[in-house]
Amino acid sequence: MRLEVDITGKTFRSAAGETHEVLAPVRFSLGVGEVGVLVGPSGCGKSTMLRIILGLDRDFQGDVTRPPNARIGMVFQEPRLLPWRSVEQNVRLAAPEIDEAKLTELFRILELDAHRSHFPGELSLGLARRVALARAFAVEPDLLVLDEPLASLDDALAGRLREEIATLVASRPVMTLLVTHSLDDAVRLGDRLFFLSPRPARILAEVPIAIPRAARGEAEIAAIKAGLVRRTQGERAGRDVS
Amino acid sequence: MLRLLSFALFLAIWWIAALFVGGVKLPSPPAVLQVMMAEAASGALFLHLGATLARVVLAFVLAMSLGSAIGYLMGRVKLADRLGDPWLILLLNLPALVVIVLAYIWAGLTEAAAIAAIAINKLPTAVVTLREGTRALDRSLDEMAAVFAMSRWRAFRHVVLPQLAPYIAAAARSGLSLVWKIVLVAELLGRPNGVGFEIGVAFQLFDTPRLLAYSLTFAAVVLVIETLLVQPFEARSTRWRPRAA
Numbered sequence: 406m407r408l409e410v411d412i413t414g415k416t417f418r419s420a421a422g423e424t425h426e427v428l429a430p431v432r433f434s435l436g437v438g439e440v441g442v443l444v445g446p447s448g449c450g451k452s453t454m455l456r457i458i459l460g461l462d463r464d465f466q467g468d469v470t471r472p473p474n475a476r477i478g479m480v481f482q483e484p485r486l487l488p489w490r491s492v493e494q495n496v497r498l499a500a501p502e503i504d505e506a507k508l509t510e511l512f513r514i515l516e517l518d519a520h521r522s523h524f525p526g527e528l529s530l531g532l533a534r535r536v537a538l539a540r541a542f543a544v545e546p547d548l549l550v551l552d553e554p555l556a557s558l559d560d561a562l563a564g565r566l567r568e569e570i571a572t573l574v575a576s577r578p579v580m581t582l583l584v585t586h587s588l589d590d591a592v593r594l595g596d597r598l599f600f601l602s603p604r605p606a607r608i609l610a611e612v613p614i615a616i617p618r619a620a621r622g623e624a625e626i627a628a629i630k631a632g633l634v635r636r637t638q639g640e641r642a643g644r645d646v647s
Numbered sequence: 648m649l650r651l652l653s654f655a656l657f658l659a660i661w662w663i664a665a666l667f668v669g670g671v672k673l674p675s676p677p678a679v680l681q682v683m684m685a686e687a688a689s690g691a692l693f694l695h696l697g698a699t700l701a702r703v704v705l706a707f708v709l710a711m712s713l714g715s716a717i718g719y720l721m722g723r724v725k726l727a728d729r730l731g732d733p734w735l736i737l738l739l740n741l742p743a744l745v746v747i748v749l750a751y752i753w754a755g756l757t758e759a760a761a762i763a764a765i766a767i768n769k770l771p772t773a774v775v776t777l778r779e780g781t782r783a784l785d786r787s788l789d790e791m792a793a794v795f796a797m798s799r800w801r802a803f804r805h806v807v808l809p810q811l812a813p814y815i816a817a818a819a820r821s822g823l824s825l826v827w828k829i830v831l832v833a834e835l836l837g838r839p840n841g842v843g844f845e846i847g848v849a850f851q852l853f854d855t856p857r858l859l860a861y862s863l864t865f866a867a868v869v870l871v872i873e874t875l876l877v878q879p880f881e882a883r884s885t886r887w888r889p890r891a892a
Binding site for chain 2: 456459460461476477478479481483485487488489490494498499500501524526540544
């Protein structure tokens with residue numbers, strides 16, 4: 406079971422009739438148990454790439470092979486909850502087969518017990534994001550796609566949720582694709598980091614992280630980050646010279 | 648409380664006006680009430696009201712279900728919108744009287760003709776409202792439903808329908824008032840019973856108390872149905888919205 410992404414290009418025609426190139430050729434694949442992280446400047450086309458990978462956008466050149474009948478769990482950049490359904494209903498609608506014990510456990514972990522019967526309009530953005538995470542986890546996905554899931558959460562909560570994501574990813578055979586701005590999230594969660602260029606996006610560098618996620622202590626994380634920063638600065642310096 | 652007060656005010660104005668205008672043109676409230684009671688005692692009032700209500704219900708249900716389906720289709724499928732639009736504009740601007748008279752000519756003075764004519768009059772407004780509602784659907788929620796592999800029916804029921812509910816309520820509200828108005832014309836022109844028929848008779852006999860007795864009972868029924876059926880549905884379909892102060 407693998408996710409194979411081989412996009413050779415994607416153009417977008419604006420209302421004014423001009424064509425814009427959104428994606429340059431992008432090619433990577435992701436295996437079970439792996440966390441791939443897309444890191445890139447905002448507006449570089451990451452969300453477009455995700456839409457293509459999820460099968461929501463079929464108007465592109467190239468190929469995306471998802472495992473057949475893969476269950477997808479997705480956390481969108483904005484929570485995308487149904488405002489007219491309660492928190493619990495929102496989760497259950499996406500994951501009809503979930504049993505009560507699992508649901509309770511999920512709500513406990515994400516600290517949502519008190520909000521089960523609330524409507525999304527009554528939640529803060531941070532809470533709504535947690536519901537979106539709960540919904541994505543509840544489907545027990547084969548492919549988990551997270552589009553900046555920890556943005557605008559406070560550090561403590563972001564840290565806890567990051568650990569929850571890591572636990573889930575470790576507990577089930579799941580392919581995970583994470584989009585983030587944060588090098589910290591990328592290094593703590595990722596197995597392979599893909600650094601993207603500004604629009605039209607292409608992969609500048611693919612950086613595997615050799616140390617298993619569980620074995621990464623603060624020291625290792627700091628070292629990897631320092632290495633990455635050196636590397637990207639080096640690349641930038643190299644480009645400036647040429 | 649406020650409603651009662653406004654009703655009392657209406658009665659007061661009527662009564663005073665009746666005193667000035669005089670008996671034949673505008674009878675006083677007690678005179679009308681007397682006719683109402685007499686008609687109710689004979690059973691005629693309920694018979695005619697019942698006949699009218701049955702027509703309203705049938706025509707309303709027919710027009711709402713058909714209109715909603717067509718409107719949804721036109722909002723979703725561009726081809727359907729292009730094909731249906733000229734028809735829609737024609738129907739929207741066709742006077743109710745033309746539809747009713749043509750229906751009676753083509754289908755005879757039958758119950759089916761009356762109900763179809765009323766439904767056709769209401770249909771286009773339901774289509775237009777639901778088409779707007781469908782166009783305003785949130786695509787990002789459609790995408791969410793697609794990603795989470797919700798079945799068509801599930802997505803329709805939980806994602807689409809709640810978004811359409813305010814539009815359906817609006818179509819029902821405006822449509823119902825349209826049907827109330829048209830049903831009497833249809834009855835006046837071609838049915839042997841119903842409130843419209845009775846009003847036609849009262850008009851020919853210049854019997855204002857009887858005319859008012861039937862119209863006001865009819866108005867009261869409309870008011871009750873609006874308060875007991877339409878408004879609770881509206882309130883329920885929008886209960887997740889934060890209340891306006």
